[in-house]
Amino acid sequence: MAPHVDGAGTKQQRGIETRMALLEASGRVFSRLTYDQAKLKDISDEANASQGSIYFHFGNKYDIAEAVLNVQQERMATTLEAELSLGRTGYDTILHMLVKLATLMATDPLVQAGLQLVDSLPEELRDRGHDSYVRWQERTQMLVEQGVRDGSITSTETPELLAEIITALYVGGQMMSGMADRWTSLPARMERSLPFVRMLLRPES
Amino acid sequence: MAPHVDGAGTKQQRGIETRMALLEASGRVFSRLTYDQAKLKDISDEANASQGSIYFHFGNKYDIAEAVLNVQQERMATTLEAELSLGRTGYDTILHMLVKLATLMATDPLVQAGLQLVDSLPEELRDRGHDSYVRWQERTQMLVEQGVRDGSITSTETPELLAEIITALYVGGQMMSGMADRWTSLPARMERSLPFVRMLLRPES
Amino acid sequence: MAPHVDGAGTKQQRGIETRMALLEASGRVFSRLTYDQAKLKDISDEANASQGSIYFHFGNKYDIAEAVLNVQQERMATTLEAELSLGRTGYDTILHMLVKLATLMATDPLVQAGLQLVDSLPEELRDRGHDSYVRWQERTQMLVEQGVRDGSITSTETPELLAEIITALYVGGQMMSGMADRWTSLPARMERSLPFVRMLLRPES
Amino acid sequence: MAPHVDGAGTKQQRGIETRMALLEASGRVFSRLTYDQAKLKDISDEANASQGSIYFHFGNKYDIAEAVLNVQQERMATTLEAELSLGRTGYDTILHMLVKLATLMATDPLVQAGLQLVDSLPEELRDRGHDSYVRWQERTQMLVEQGVRDGSITSTETPELLAEIITALYVGGQMMSGMADRWTSLPARMERSLPFVRMLLRPES
DNA sequence: AATGAATGAGTTTTCATTCAT
């Protein structure tokens, strides 16, 4: 069974390496260019492989973009999971989460590719990208609710509204720093935002 | 000499109408699709005109996208100017500006097209789009400084930081509502954010 | 509306000419080569047109093959209709029909293309080609039945069987002469077969 | 030296099995698809072998198609030889031959593959396929001549014409039943045709 | 012998742009 039918179909060491090289090359290319601007030749050149190898490993352009999106979502989910598993208060988790995600975005080209890709994808995939933003806000809302329960969050606003504001703040910061310097400045920017997130969640203090 | 060279030439009635129809059709098409996804045929069909007419009126694809971007920036600038000319305090101006821009984005397809277009454009134009976000933040910063001078803003944070936060909040909200329902919900969303902007600018109150 | 959406969409004289040139070029090419062996470049070269023009007029390879098939079926149907409308006996009509179709196949490259194309087409289209053979046998059966009614056919075999035999004889002759000399010999071959068809339909005489 | 060069070399058991599996898989695949539609991957998958193995055993695509053609012609020749060696009259041999070949075609996928393959092959091979139809007609003519000599055939038509008619009838039947149900119905169809072949060869009776 | 991986030439398709009327 050809690898592109099932990511785990790869049988030989060399195949695994090429597949990964292609994926990382895609990350670098898609983090600079839109789906349509990026040519398969750009990717295969960047990976020092042939154009045919993309077909062998991923099937077509759409599918390699999807693979990139999957990796991005996995890595972000993993980062999130790691924060959630530490047993901290809702409040602490939110603040740490913002910083950790910012750092991930600032350093991981595959994650950046996912971010950049979202709004240039063919319809179906773009919707998948949008969904991930919605789920992100939902996750934030759950953390706010947890924070209210554990007393670490004292705001009397609804968790829904607080999550909406925090998400907007985060997403906006991500956009602005993406435009400015390809997310390099995102962690610093996020640090600067934290006092306001605190003010939002614990207004009295 | 062709209209696209001679911006204010001897346009006849029919020509003006076609040009406008094409521009508005571009707005509708580009607000749904990226620069590359949108085909000139989509636009000419949407405008009930021929593909050739686009070349007569705009020169090429790049130029019609640029025209859309120009219209968007004009309309946003006009809206802004209108708010600035009312002689209100910096604080009031900022709040009103946020709401007015949200309403504009929610209703004007050409403005939406500009928003959607930004991150799928060829390099040079994309940079122009990015610049407009930077100028927006600068404008906000100036308004904050004005608010500090006129006493309507009492925060002790630097105007630069305040402007950064407000801009991120706005941009993030715009992204989220664009994804959710093509900006329909943006005005309502912005209203919900205002209390936080107040808290930001006048923390004691 | 682009011509390839609707064959009748062509609006200008030049367009009509190019479309026809492409169709006839397709006939010549497809009568020599299978669907896959024939390259679009062969067709556009043969028609002295650009490859893009095929896209403009027909949309894609599949559709130009379908257009060829349609023309073949039309021309054969027209020939058939002409014979049927003469008000002859069933017996006479069958004999004349065989000869007329043989002549058509021997002379019309587009009809030949249809014949040659049938068994190298993508699945769906191939089935359409097969259907036309089935309908042909049905038509023959109807003529036999008519001949029995009008007394011109005296065989006591079932019309179904007679039609099956005649059709096989015809189809086999068409195959053999197609292989031998691209259908040039088909009319002569058909003439040689007629006595046997007579013997079949009027055994006593 | 590789098997495909050394037809009778030191094949090991495993090699023989793989080669045969590939050949039979080719039969199944080529009986459904044209030369170009059939991909080597289809064949190796069908044989549960690797693509590479085809090259070891057959050299290339052209050669595996040729091997299929060879097997088809061998099997048909063998069937024919068996009938010829029974010392029957020309008349009896012809009738039995038609039935036996029909049965072979109805049951042997490799023979079916040869039939289907003929008119989609690259030029040179296709000609070989066509030749086999010509030789078939010649063989039939020889049998008619034999029948005339041994008195089992009483028609006064020339053996050439009789052979032409019988071959056309056979080939046509084969085409029609191939289209209808992949040759399943061919033996029954042939049985139905026999009375007419009799009428052809012995008109008085 | 066999396999999975890799290659690259060939083909179709796409579509911005140009052209003739």
Add this chain to the structure above:
DNA sequence: CATGAATGAAAACTCATTCAT
């Protein structure tokens, strides 16, 4: 001014063939 037609260069995709293990 406008249109439909035509073009050709650029891409994606396909897949027979070769390669390394």
